[in-house]
Amino acid sequence: MLLRWLVAVLLCLALPHTVLAATEIEISSPGEQSIPLGLTKFLPDQGVRSDRIADEFDEVLVADLDLSGLFRFVDPQSFLDDADRIGLFSTQVNFPQWRLLGAETLIKGTYHLDGDNLVVEGRLFDVVNRRLLTGRRYVGQSKDVRRMAHAFADLILKELTGEEGPFSSRIAYISNQTGDKELWLMDVDGKRPLRLTNHRSIVLNPDFSPRGKEILFTSYRANNPDLYRKEIYTGKEAKLSYKPGLNVAGRMSPDEREVALTLSKDGNPEIYLISTSGRIRKRITENWGIDSDPSWSPDGEKITFVSNRQGNPHLFIADIFTGKTVRLTTRGKYNATPAWGPKGDRIAFTRQEGGRFDIYTIKTDGTDERRLTFGPGNSEHPRWSPDGRFIIYSWDKDGNRAIYVMRADGTGSRRLTSLESDSRHPAWSPRW
Amino acid sequence: MKAIQFIKVSLVVLFLVSGMIGCSTTPPVSQDTVGQSDMSQQADAKAATGVTEDTMKEETVPTHAHMANMENIYFDFDQFTLSAEARKTLADNAMYLKTNSGTKVVVEGHCDERGSDEYNLALGESRALAAKNYLVSLGVSAKQLSVISYGEEKPAVMGANEAAWAKNRRAEFKAVH
Numbered sequence: 001m002l003l004r005w006l007v008a009v010l011l012c013l014a015l016p017h018t019v020l021a022a023t024e025i026e027i028s029s030p031g032e033q034s035i036p037l038g039l040t041k042f043l044p045d046q047g048v049r050s051d052r053i054a055d056e057f058d059e060v061l062v063a064d065l066d067l068s069g070l071f072r073f074v075d076p077q078s079f080l081d082d083a084d085r086i087g088l089f090s091t092q093v094n095f096p097q098w099r100l101l102g103a104e105t106l107i108k109g110t111y112h113l114d115g116d117n118l119v120v121e122g123r124l125f126d127v128v129n130r131r132l133l134t135g136r137r138y139v140g141q142s143k144d145v146r147r148m149a150h151a152f153a154d155l156i157l158k159e160l161t162g163e164e165g166p167f168s169s170r171i172a173y174i175s176n177q178t179g180d181k182e183l184w185l186m187d188v189d190g191k192r193p194l195r196l197t198n199h200r201s202i203v204l205n206p207d208f209s210p211r212g213k214e215i216l217f218t219s220y221r222a223n224n225p226d227l228y229r230k231e232i233y234t235g236k237e238a239k240l241s242y243k244p245g246l247n248v249a250g251r252m253s254p255d256e257r258e259v260a261l262t263l264s265k266d267g268n269p270e271i272y273l274i275s276t277s278g279r280i281r282k283r284i285t286e287n288w289g290i291d292s293d294p295s296w297s298p299d300g301e302k303i304t305f306v307s308n309r310q311g312n313p314h315l316f317i318a319d320i321f322t323g324k325t326v327r328l329t330t331r332g333k334y335n336a337t338p339a340w341g342p343k344g345d346r347i348a349f350t351r352q353e354g355g356r357f358d359i360y361t362i363k364t365d366g367t368d369e370r371r372l373t374f375g376p377g378n379s380e381h382p383r384w385s386p387d388g389r390f391i392i393y394s395w396d397k398d399g400n401r402a403i404y405v406m407r408a409d410g411t412g413s414r415r416l417t418s419l420e421s422d423s424r425h426p427a428w429s430p431r432w
Numbered sequence: 433m434k435a436i437q438f439i440k441v442s443l444v445v446l447f448l449v450s451g452m453i454g455c456s457t458t459p460p461v462s463q464d465t466v467g468q469s470d471m472s473q474q475a476d477a478k479a480a481t482g483v484t485e486d487t488m489k490e491e492t493v494p495t496h497a498h499m500a501n502m503e504n505i506y507f508d509f510d511q512f513t514l515s516a517e518a519r520k521t522l523a524d525n526a527m528y529l530k531t532n533s534g535t536k537v538v539v540e541g542h543c544d545e546r547g548s549d550e551y552n553l554a555l556g557e558s559r560a561l562a563a564k565n566y567l568v569s570l571g572v573s574a575k576q577l578s579v580i581s582y583g584e585e586k587p588a589v590m591g592a593n594e595a596a597w598a599k600n601r602r603a604e605f606k607a608v609h
Contacts, residue, residue: 181585202582202585202586204549204553204583204585205549205550218553220582220585223580224580225553225580225581245557245579245580245581246553246554246557246581248550248553248554249550249553262550262553262554264554264557264561264581267561268558268561269553269554269557269558290551290554290555290558291554292548292550292551292553292554293548293550293551306548306550306551308510312510313510313547313551334510334547336547336548336550336551337548337550337551350548352546352547355546357546357547378546380548381548381549424549425549
């Protein structure tokens with residue numbers, strides 16, 4: 001339904017890849033090298049001219065591609081006349097002109113606006129080898145222009161790196177802008193915020209189901225921290241776990257068959273697995289201390305969580321099947337909010353050092369710890385983008401907490417939500 | 433906004449301190465003047481260095497007559513163990529609950545704003561449970577007591593400083609009507 005506008009047509013991929021193998025652009029990770037890109041503003045194709053459409057598409061595409069860290073943009077001021085020519089076939093593009101400007105890749109496109117109907121066609125060219133790399137046509141309405149641009153950005157990353165971008169996904173978060181903490185949903189660039197709950201209570205720690213159809217969250221609506229599930233498209237909502245005491249930090253397993261969560265029904269916060277109908281399947285932890293905040297490994301065989309069983313809060317990893325539990329973090333006195341990365345190799349978390357929280361990542365064997373943020377203020381609640389390229393988090397350097405996004409190496413941080421109210425606890429959806 | 437609330441809090445604290453000074457400057461006749469001036473100097477010093485919550489708590493709630501709001505207990509950062517002072521307060525609260533066995537109370541566990549929401553929800557729960565279990569050990573009927581954790585969601589005091597945090601790491605006792 002959400003994608004009803006999208007009739008994506010893969011265009012003109014006739015060129016055989018074999019002859020071009022020698023010129024494939026290799027990218028190992030974002031930020032390590034940058035490709036000079038000429039990004040032209042899309043031009044009207046016969047229909048009505050609309051600077052708003054062209055500008056908005058351009059703004060979204062530039063922001064997404066800039067965040068990726070893969071590109072160095074050729075200054076649009078230096079563009080020559082080919083930037084104003086519509087021709088989208090590789091035979092029509094004046095590649096030497098772009099070569100002259102130092103561009104190795106080129107994006108050109110057109111839009112056709114007829115009433116409210118919008119067709120956008122975008123192409124990515126390899127300037128060096130004078131060929132089309134990929135192209136797509138998006139059909140929808142004028143209000144869909146941002147989604148079209150995000151989808152095109154995803155496609156460009158896929159073409160150049162082999163892995164699709166995450167720009168068409170969404171971010172769930174908690175905001176108090178109505179006066180109560182409610183669940184909200186927004187685009188990955190912070191635009192189009194949408195309130196999902198109206199509990200007028202306290203709504204907390206959202207997380208997406210792995211296929212993205214539902215969001216789990218905790219709410220005090222019934223005067224107890226109960227776990228809810230909500231279908232995003234229908235808005236249908238139900239309590240999933242409502243035992244006396246805590247029903248918090250619910251995280252659905254990768255196969256969507258179980259939910260890991262913290263319950264305190266036995267007089268101590270412990271991690272359990274429950275079925276999707278709320279029945280307890282398994283108890284994962286059993287000790288005097290606090291156990292909370294589970295995060296699944298992508299293969300669904302392990303969870304990482306926080307426990308103070310050895311004194312201070314540290315991260316542990318438990319094997320779901322054998323119950324074998326190992327400690328992951330050894331440094332610091334307060335480590336929390338683990339988020340297992342989608343590639344399985346690293347876990348992001350927060351550590352308090354000098355009275356302040358910053359974000360770190362660590363390999364799952366406890367080696368190669370890296371600090372990503374360096375204050376000021378507290379950076380908390382890291383979550384990975386579905387492709388593992390980016391980390392979203394909350395940061396309170398300006399007083400109120402706001403949602404920020406950065407590359408997984410800690411570079412390129414930018415703010416997504418307003419500073420006028422408090423936004424926190426982001427969760428990144430899977431790809432839609 | 434935060435600043436205003438902080439000022440309000442500061443004013444309350446100052447008010448309470450001045451109340452204490454008032455008490456200490458109306459001593460029994462037998463007290464000598466040197467002692468008097470020492471005491472007011474102490475109070476002044478406290479006012480100058482920022483007053484801790486403990487100072488106001490002990491002296492400003494005179495009797496158990498108004499125990500519809502039983503006294504809060506406070507915790508150290510990331511701890512749910514009961515301090516000697518917390519146990520003393522709980523003993524008072526237990527006495528009240530035993531003499532008013534019809535009163536039912538929700539023990540609310542709270543944390544300061546630092547740390548993860550999820551961990552703090554668990555920590556708040558552990559604080560509330562520690563308080564409840566201690567009350568039960570003092571002879572309060574478990575049926576009178578229920579617990580709920582609000583984690584860091586309902587701070588008593590706004591502010592990102594130790595004075596505010598110390599007031600927020602607490603368990604509250606609220607009568608259920």
